[in-house]
Amino acid sequence: MWVTAPGVTLDAGVTIYVHGGGFSHSNPAMEQIMAHRLSRATGRPAFAVDYRLAPAHPYPAAVDDVVAVHRSLLAQDVPAGRILLAGESAGGTLLLSALLVLADAGDPLPAGAVAVSPITDFTDSSPSIRTNKGLDLIDPDIMGPIGEQYLAGASPDQAPQSPLYGDLRGLPPLLIVAGGDEVLLDDSRHFAEAASAAGVDTAFDVYDGMPHAFHAVVLSPYDAHLPTATTFLRRVADWTARLPVA
Numbered sequence: 309m310w311v312t313a314p315g316v317t318l319d320a321g322v323t324i325y326v327h328g329g330g331f332s333h334s335n336p337a338m339e340q341i342m343a344h345r346l347s348r349a350t351g352r353p354a355f356a357v358d359y360r361l362a363p364a365h366p367y368p369a370a371v372d373d374v375v376a377v378h379r380s381l382l383a384q385d386v387p388a389g390r391i392l393l394a395g396e397s398a399g400g401t402l403l404l405s406a407l408l409v410l411a412d413a414g415d416p417l418p419a420g421a422v423a424v425s426p427i428t429d430f431t432d433s434s435p436s437i438r439t440n441k442g443l444d445l446i447d448p449d450i451m452g453p454i455g456e457q458y459l460a461g462a463s464p465d466q467a468p469q470s471p472l473y474g475d476l477r478g479l480p481p482l483l484i485v486a487g488g489d490e491v492l493l494d495d496s497r498h499f500a501e502a503a504s505a506a507g508v509d510t511a512f513d514v515y516d517g518m519p520h521a522f523h524a525v526v527l528s529p530y531d532a533h534l535p536t537a538t539t540f541l542r543r544v545a546d547w548t549a550r551l552p553v554a
Contacts, residue, residue, distance in 0.1 A: 309356045311340055313348035320352040321390025321419070322381055326374055328397030328425075328521055330450075331362045331458040342524060346394050349544040354394075355381075359402065366460030367469050370398075374406040378418065388416030392548060393423075396521045398458075400426030404471035404499070407479055412468075419551045420481040422544055425492055425521045426499070428472040430455040430464035434494035443489035445519040451491070472499050476506035483511045483547050485540070487518030513543065 311325075323346050327339045339356050347354040359373035374393075381391055393403040400423035410417055432455065437448045459469060467474030472495070482503055486496035493514070500512035515522060515536060523540045 309336075309340065309343070309358065310353055311343035311347055311356060312353040313344055316347055316351060316353055318353055318386070320350075321392065322386055323347060323350045323352050323354040323392045323394055324374070324377055324381070324403070324418075325354045325356045326359070326393065326395030326399035326403045327356065328395070328399045328524065329361075330454045331370060331398045331401075332454075334358070334361065338524065342396075345541060346544070349541045350392055350394070350548045351545070352390070352392065362458045362460070367458055367462050368405075370402050371405045371409060371468060374402050375409050375415075378406065378410060379415065382416060389419045389552065391418035392551075393418050393421040394544070395422075395426075396424040396524055397426070400424055401428065401471065404428065405468040408468040408471060408474040408476075411475075411478055417478075417480045420483070420548070421479075422483045422485065422547070423496075424485040424523055425487065425490060426471070426484070426496060427451075427455070427492060428470065428495045428499040430459060430470045432464075434492065434498065436494040436497075437491045440489055440491045440493060443519070444487075444491045446491055448491045472502060476503045476508055479503060479506070479508045481509040481511075481551060483513065483544070485513045485515070485523075485543075487520060487522045488514050488516040489518060490520035490522075492520060511547065515540070 325343045343354040343356040359370040395403045484500040503510040
């Protein structure tokens with residue numbers, strides 16, 4: 309689904325938006341809102357990916373779909389350097405996995421990627437899964453079943469399904485975002501640290517007191533005025549504006 313904010317044209321490129329939902333759910337109405345705001349923030353049309361969902365289509369189906377969208381845009385003469393990936397929760401995981409697949413295949417990589425609250429390690433070993441229990445909107449007890457359903461037997465400690473274990477060298481600039489109260493805080497932190505150590509231009513933003521995928525909660529039609537939403541969108545806009553122009 310194409311979603312384009314007023315005044316935005318394809319000349320600037322495309323934002324590929326990958327929604328969350330535990331790899332198994334979709335909310336088209338909310339996804340359209342998110343895609344519209346990302347289009348406005350990034351200054352380019354957004355393409356919201358309707359990827360295949362588990363359990364009917366477990367890993368690697370959804371990753372393959374994100375990779376296919378990127379390759380399709382390249383085939384339509386959209387320069388890789390004008391493509392941006394953005395997504396939250398499961399979508400953040402999928403876009404990071406897709407980056408690893410594209411890099412391993414030698415494909416031209418997008419200009420950058422924004423991942424909010426991604427799962428980067430399916431081994432369920434991040435300390436914040438336990439220390440932030442009760443603070444987050446997500447019950448950490450569901451993380452194991454979500455991973456099992458999505459992976460369907462694939463190893464939890466291997467990439468690209470768990471992006472933390474991949475070869476992160478050569479990835480494009482990354483903006484990794486997490487809420488300070490979310491159970492996946494350390495998934496984001498550890499990935500950002502690993503990417504930075506691999507020489508990737510990585511920014512890691514923590515929003516104090518915020519839960520998992522906090523921006524999706526506050527970006528409803530009724531709550532879009534909230535300061536946190538405004539801060540997040542301005543941050544995305546400023547970060548995107550500093551990416552090299554292809």
